[in-house]
Amino acid sequence: MSRSLLLGLLIFVLLIIGLALLDGRFFLLLMPLLIYVGVALWGMPDTIPVRAYRDLQTIALQEGDSAAMTLKLVNNGSAIPVMEVHDLLPGRLRVAEGITGLVTTLSSGSAVEVAYTLEAPRGAYEFQSVSVMVSETLGLFHRSARLPAYARLIVMPRARRLRPLPIRPRRTLGFAGPIPSRQSGVGVDFYGVREYQPGDPLRRVNWRAMARRPDHPHTTEFEQERIADVGLILDVRRQSVLEMQGTSLLEHGVHATAALAESLLHDGHRVGLLLYGRGIEWVFPGYGRLQNERILRALAGAGPGDSQVFASLDFFPARLFPPRSQLIFISPLMDGDYQMLFRLRVQGYAVFVVSPDPVSFEVAYLRSSPLLPLAIRLVQLERRLLLQQLRQGGICCVNWQVHQSLDDSLHTAMKSIWHAGLLSGSK
């Protein structure tokens, strides 16, 4: 029960008793209580003449980093006897240092600051308002309000460094990069030998071939190495997002996408991103660190989605993923996905699937039971069959056990894929 209500009830009861007994002494007992209420009502501020200003040290940071927040409240009206401030933090944000609230008295024109340091897991957070409660000196009555003080904080996933990924799309771009382009030109890898043409530099003459046939000089050709367009497609469809005890498989997918983007951009490729399941949330292809930042920001806000736009990935714009480029699909994979991936393959894309294994992820959280091994075996068989189908259709798949390093999983899988010849892209 609030203090004001209790006091009101006591006054009322004493008044009723006094009236019922026609005893003036009860009215005398009422007087201190009535004066207390009267003084409290008289001292109560009519409005909350306070404005709140929020200053966030940075608008984007990476997981594990912290950001300093300063909240300034300025009194533009008459003096406030008691003011209680509580900053309203969006969910999952954690205060690493400092405190988010205080009690103070605020004279006219003065200001007070609340400063603290924040940490948060990946996500996009919006600070909307700050809760302020003012009261008179006795604290019997108070007035509350939420003062607008907007700020936005983006916590980007921290990308782990990967070794270069040996992708082989059919189409490469015009700039030098790490992908052999199946064309002769400037490069370091031997490509072939052709007859000498006037103008060929002497240092490229193949002297061994000329030694055999002195009348027919030959020139050594090198294979051009180019960069490529790479489209990252992160599966955020709600039905494919698996959550166990507050941990989501999507987090692994997001971190894998961030690591792949960082690695591919570092190699010089042009990389774009589509959040599959969130409608038109995409990042058009681009190069360099700025693009990496754009992708990380898009990944910061990645969460489960139900959008049916691009439901089957059939009609996305060619500007997003140019034809015959490399697509990397990061998804735990669902039953019907192989048809969609085959269609992409038929359209000429080189498709590479990085699949965080939902079976091993879920098993780690399950209690043991007699039937569990059998159930695990069945779903593993089902999954193996799905991956087998994809590989038979010329799609490279990496079944990533999320408790292992992505880099190791990728390169172990790459070796076997390389031996099977799937990375030729045109196969």
Added chain:
Amino acid sequence: MKIIRQIFLGTVVLAVGAPALGVALRGVWMLTVAFGVLGFLWIGLSQRHRFMGFVFALCVAGIAMAAGLDVGIGWLLVGITAALAAWDLEAFSARMAGVARIENEQALVRDHLQHLGIVCAAGLFLATVASFVRLRLSFGVALVLSAIAVLGLGYVLRGIGE
């Protein structure tokens, strides 16, 4: 905050001591003991802030009972004023303890004690003065005044609820 605690203990002693003395002078020992127990209860539960309203209400109820027993009004006025002050100070302590940071703590405490002191002094003074005033009202005037008081109080309560 130590000063608040000391004043709180003093007001609790007054809140239960003065009515207990008044009741004892009337020879009602049961209620005297009850006030004594209430004093210990109040001090014992003073760190558990959710009971503060309950103990205050008990004290007011005891004082009202004492008023019904024709105890001297001076004892009761001192008691109810001190009880009000004790209840206020306990609520103030609870509020201060509930926040991690207090700016201008000295000014807050000083202002609060000043206001409370003025309220208690004014309440006690006016009630004492009023206790010497004798007015003879006709039944009609008394009825109208009662109606105004009840309606006014209802209005205040409604306002508080909102």
